[in-house]
Amino acid sequence: MGSELEKWVLMVTARTPTNIAVIKYWGKRDETLILPINDSISVTLDPSHLCTTTTVSVSPTFDHDRMWLNGKEISLQGGRFQSCLREIRARAQDVEDKKKGIKIKKEDWQKLHLHIASYNNFPTAAGLASSAAGLACLVFSLAKLMNLKEDNSQLSAIARQGSGSACRSLYGGFVKWDMGKEDNGSDSLAVQLADEKHWDELVIIIAVVSARQKETSSTSGMRDTVVTSALIEHRAKEVVPKRIVQMEDAIQKRDFPSFARLAYRDSNQFHAVCLDTYPPIFYMNDTSHRIISCVEKWNRAEETPQVAYTFDAGPNAVMIARDRKTAALLLQRLLYNFPPQSDTDLDSYIIGDKSILQDAGIKDMKDVEALAPPPEIKDNISTQRSKGDVSHFICTRPGGGPVVLSDGSHALLNPLTGLPK
Amino acid sequence: MGSELEKWVLMVTARTPTNIAVIKYWGKRDETLILPINDSISVTLDPSHLCTTTTVSVSPTFDHDRMWLNGKEISLQGGRFQSCLREIRARAQDVEDKKKGIKIKKEDWQKLHLHIASYNNFPTAAGLASSAAGLACLVFSLAKLMNLKEDNSQLSAIARQGSGSACRSLYGGFVKWDMGKEDNGSDSLAVQLADEKHWDELVIIIAVVSARQKETSSTSGMRDTVVTSALIEHRAKEVVPKRIVQMEDAIQKRDFPSFARLAYRDSNQFHAVCLDTYPPIFYMNDTSHRIISCVEKWNRAEETPQVAYTFDAGPNAVMIARDRKTAALLLQRLLYNFPPQSDTDLDSYIIGDKSILQDAGIKDMKDVEALAPPPEIKDNISTQRSKGDVSHFICTRPGGGPVVLSDGSHALLNPLTGLPK
Numbered sequence: 118m119g120s121e122l123e124k125w126v127l128m129v130t131a132r133t134p135t136n137i138a139v140i141k142y143w144g145k146r147d148e149t150l151i152l153p154i155n156d157s158i159s160v161t162l163d164p165s166h167l168c169t170t171t172t173v174s175v176s177p178t179f180d181h182d183r184m185w186l187n188g189k190e191i192s193l194q195g196g197r198f199q200s201c202l203r204e205i206r207a208r209a210q211d212v213e214d215k216k217k218g219i220k221i222k223k224e225d226w227q228k229l230h231l232h233i234a235s236y237n238n239f240p241t242a243a244g245l246a247s248s249a250a251g252l253a254c255l256v257f258s259l260a261k262l263m264n265l266k267e268d269n270s271q272l273s274a275i276a277r278q279g280s281g282s283a284c285r286s287l288y289g290g291f292v293k294w295d296m297g298k299e300d301n302g303s304d305s306l307a308v309q310l311a312d313e314k315h316w317d318e319l320v321i322i323i324a325v326v327s328a329r330q331k332e333t334s335s336t337s338g339m340r341d342t343v344v345t346s347a348l349i350e351h352r353a354k355e356v357v358p359k360r361i362v363q364m365e366d367a368i369q370k371r372d373f374p375s376f377a378r379l380a381y382r383d384s385n386q387f388h389a390v391c392l393d394t395y396p397p398i399f400y401m402n403d404t405s406h407r408i409i410s411c412v413e414k415w416n417r418a419e420e421t422p423q424v425a426y427t428f429d430a431g432p433n434a435v436m437i438a439r440d441r442k443t444a445a446l447l448l449q450r451l452l453y454n455f456p457p458q459s460d461t462d463l464d465s466y467i468i469g470d471k472s473i474l475q476d477a478g479i480k481d482m483k484d485v486e487a488l489a490p491p492p493e494i495k496d497n498i499s500t501q502r503s504k505g506d507v508s509h510f511i512c513t514r515p516g517g518g519p520v521v522l523s524d525g526s527h528a529l530l531n532p533l534t535g536l537p538k
Numbered sequence: 539m540g541s542e543l544e545k546w547v548l549m550v551t552a553r554t555p556t557n558i559a560v561i562k563y564w565g566k567r568d569e570t571l572i573l574p575i576n577d578s579i580s581v582t583l584d585p586s587h588l589c590t591t592t593t594v595s596v597s598p599t600f601d602h603d604r605m606w607l608n609g610k611e612i613s614l615q616g617g618r619f620q621s622c623l624r625e626i627r628a629r630a631q632d633v634e635d636k637k638k639g640i641k642i643k644k645e646d647w648q649k650l651h652l653h654i655a656s657y658n659n660f661p662t663a664a665g666l667a668s669s670a671a672g673l674a675c676l677v678f679s680l681a682k683l684m685n686l687k688e689d690n691s692q693l694s695a696i697a698r699q700g701s702g703s704a705c706r707s708l709y710g711g712f713v714k715w716d717m718g719k720e721d722n723g724s725d726s727l728a729v730q731l732a733d734e735k736h737w738d739e740l741v742i743i744i745a746v747v748s749a750r751q752k753e754t755s756s757t758s759g760m761r762d763t764v765v766t767s768a769l770i771e772h773r774a775k776e777v778v779p780k781r782i783v784q785m786e787d788a789i790q791k792r793d794f795p796s797f798a799r800l801a802y803r804d805s806n807q808f809h810a811v812c813l814d815t816y817p818p819i820f821y822m823n824d825t826s827h828r829i830i831s832c833v834e835k836w837n838r839a840e841e842t843p844q845v846a847y848t849f850d851a852g853p854n855a856v857m858i859a860r861d862r863k864t865a866a867l868l869l870q871r872l873l874y875n876f877p878p879q880s881d882t883d884l885d886s887y888i889i890g891d892k893s894i895l896q897d898a899g900i901k902d903m904k905d906v907e908a909l910a911p912p913p914e915i916k917d918n919i920s921t922q923r924s925k926g927d928v929s930h931f932i933c934t935r936p937g938g939g940p941v942v943l944s945d946g947s948h949a950l951l952n953p954l955t956g957l958p959k
Binding site for chain 1: 768769772773776777799802803806807809810811813814815816817818820823824827830834838
């Protein structure tokens with residue numbers, strides 16, 4: 118470390134995707150290390166539409182660790198942040214920036230303080246796995262700053278201690294979180310099953326559902342499930358292991374019908390064990406149920422799955438369409454059943470990859486109003502077209518893993534002061 | 539049988555209660571005989587508030603079997619009606635009415651035709667187990683008409699073939715449907731655990747919830763569950779047998795906390811296996827969830843269950859309060875959270891045993907509007923008081939079993955013509 122007069126700030130900015138589980142993680146066998154009771158599999162979502170950007174910086178002028186989330190300072194005192202920081206500092210290496218004349222020895226990292234700024238390009242509280250992307254990005258960016266030798270899989274075991282599902286955000290494409298066997302959690306980490314190019318026809322549409330009730334946090338929810346559900350052990354020990362094997366196979370073979378069936382049945386079973394919890398946990402609401410019913414009717418009419426659906430710990434639906442053509446047909450159905458409120462413009466109602474909207478032949482609100490009922494509900498007179506039940510839709514696709522953003526314009530901290538820009 | 543000129547009509551009128559399961563029946567091991575995959579336990583509801591009245595009649599002038607439900611003629615061709623009629627005729631005995639000079643030999647019942655009229659004192663389609671009361675009443679009244687020697691338990695095995703849960707309506711109080719072991723179903727029948735006087739403090743309040751969606755019939759729903767749920771077998775074989783023993787014990791000891799915990803956990807698990815079914819079945823809706831949340835908050839605040847809840851194959855909540863005082867406090871909470879719509883009068887919003895309303899100190903709509911939020915939600919600002927989510931409440935209690943109504947004024951058929959009055 119240089120002299121006491123040194124005022125340098127060293128920083129790294131990285132971007133990390135969020136992910137959606139298609140075989141669900143629910144229940145821990147170790148609360149502190151965050152070790153799960155079963156394996157899980159996820160699809161990484163395209164970071165252009167849903168990601169966290171984090172800038173981490175170090176400077177001899179910083180007098181304590183500080184963090185800002187979406188521009189607002191938050192506490193780093195939580196046990197989970199502390200676990201991640203401790204684990205990363207323990208693995209820190211010598212760092213040298215010859216251009217800036219900075220040299221940090223690995224033992225110095227224990228004394229140096231950090232400034233961290235993180236930003237989600239989607240609403241934090243909307244139940245879109247912001248903590249997964251956030252913790253993965255924190256760990257990934259710090260690992261780069263401190264020159265860790267660990268690969269992404271080993272880093273995933275650190276991110277896991279911040280937020281279980283964060284470990285799956287260390288890779289793009291299709292990712293498995295191996296529950297591991299060791300008591301110390303060293304083998305409970307993420308592995309990539311296939312990258313995002315392996316199956317690139319898939320299109321993902323997320324319905325962000327307007328929630329009326331406050332939700333149970335997933336941390337306390339899964340704890341209650343493990344303690345009180347009479348079904349969770351059977352799920353974790355008997356049902357999930359078979360589904361993991363089948364899902365890996367479906368992904369390798371790009372077998373959409375099997376992929377879809379496993380995804381929606383596993384999502385439904387996760388919500389079933391939530392309901393079997395005492396007190397019962399309800400994450401899906403009437404709008405979620407209607408989205409399922411809309412997709413199920415169509416899948417049944419086509420006699421083979423067109424769209425998979427899965428719901429995390431909230432009412433939002435994540436739908437995975439087999440290809441772009443199917444996604445356009447899905448979007449028509451969704452807009453027919455869940456039109457925007459009169460004061461909402463289409464441009465803010467469908468966000469992300471708007472080209473799907475063009476494929477669906479929808480240019481403006483008149484096109485939405487002119488949508489005919491899909492053929493599969495022709496004889497069902499009672500179809501409701503209720504406005505306002507869905508806040509907005511996000512069109513996206515499977516995407517890549519974490520990346521370092523070397524262009525300084527992405528940095529969230531001022532390179533001179535180390536404070537938020 | 540008398541001469542061809544005889545014009546006599548012989549009739550019997552009976553009244554049979556409905557029942558609500560507190561350990562649920564869901565899943566058959568034999569679709570035709572209606573044999574369940576687990577035992578179930580129910581509470582019989584007071585027939586003054588919820589019952590079926592049925593008049594059965596026989597006459598040499600009738601040329602085929604006919605039935606009227608709530609004044610409208612319906613077909614008796616269904617397999618389930620036919621099973622019941624066949625089983626009862628096979629057990630018919632000699633009947634003699636000396637006053638009327640009528641003599642029917644047991645073999646004559648195979649040739650004689652029946653007229654049947656049935657009436658529910660509650661809406662048939664409201665998901666209040668109308669088929670249970672209806673089939674039980676059909677079997678019970680025909681057994682009286684044809685002078686069967688079988689006791690109510692043996693009759694329950696016939697009613698079971700009409701509608702599974704009907705077998706539990708052959709007794710008042712607390713009833714167990716023993717799943718039985720025999721392939722022919724002879725030991726799959728109802729037994730009374732205790733009569734209604736055994737535990738007469740209990741008060742039952744039913745919230746009839748306004749449903750927006752058409753529901754899955756329980757017949758097809760349970761078939762789908764048995765075929766597709768990965769959890770139902772574990773429930774039927776491992777979970778329910780223990781709960782049956784515990785529930786019998788709770789009822790014998792009038793142990794309300796155990797009774798309540800078993801009832802709501804079993805209800806939630808039944809809905810969990812419905813959700814684990816493919817395609818998923820949702821019987822509860824957002825209003826059902828809010829009712830659960832209202833009861834759970836209160837129970838938690840009191841640190842011991844005040845109210846049990848259970849939901850059948852629909853969104854209606856059946857709440858069982860430990861005593862009258864608790865029921866009045868429950869009704870206040872329900873009216874606070876689910877006030878009637880402005881155009882509904884209180885008298886049609888709270889039906890059945892209206893004395894609970896008096897106990898709650900509520901005389902008119904002004905009293906409803908003046909209700910303060912219950913203490914357990916004091917710090918929750920977001921409480922909604924949404925009107926119209928509940929259609930009405932029925933206040934009732936555990937009640938007695940089937941009875942013959944000998945006063946002719948109750949008869950639904952004209953004693954001279956055998957046609958609906």
